[in-house]
Amino acid sequence: MTDLLAAYRHSTRNQAEIEASTVCGCFNCTQIFPPEEIIAWGGIDAASFDDPDALAALNGTALCPRCGGETVIGDKSGFRIDLDFLRDMNEAWCQRTIIRPKKPIA
Numbered sequence: 001m002t003d004l005l006a007a008y009r010h011s012t013r014n015q016a017e018i019e020a021s022t023v024c025g026c027f028n029c030t031q032i033f034p035p036e037e038i039i040a041w042g043g044i045d046a047a048s049f050d051d052p053d054a055l056a057a058l059n060g061t062a063l064c065p066r067c068g069g070e071t072v073i074g075d076k077s078g079f080r081i082d083l084d085f086l087r088d089m090n091e092a093w094c095q096r097t098i099i100r101p102k103k104p105i106a
């Protein structure tokens with residue numbers, strides 16, 4: 001579980017790491033693809049919106065080219081990108097369900 005938590009941190013602000021990777025995977029749709037397929041990056045804030053330098057320096061968050069999720073990890077993270085790993089991540093982060101019964105209103 002600690003591994004999966006560590007891996008999860010590689011799914012945000014990961015543009016530099018993704019671009020240095022040879023293969024990427026998405027743990028939302030469990031697809032595997034080369035980093036060149038990623039054309040959309042999230043994480044642009046209002047302050048950097050009109051500033052080309054800030055935009056260029058931005059270490060964005062990869063959006064999955066297959067499902068649009070911010071759930072992409074590259075092999076440069078040190079994790080082996082294969083179906084088993086993506087399924088484990090999917091189970092831990094995408095299918096988690098927390099049920100909290102509401103307290104009755106007094």
Ligand SMILES: [Zn+2]
Nearest residue numbers: 026029064067
């Ligand atoms: Zn995906």
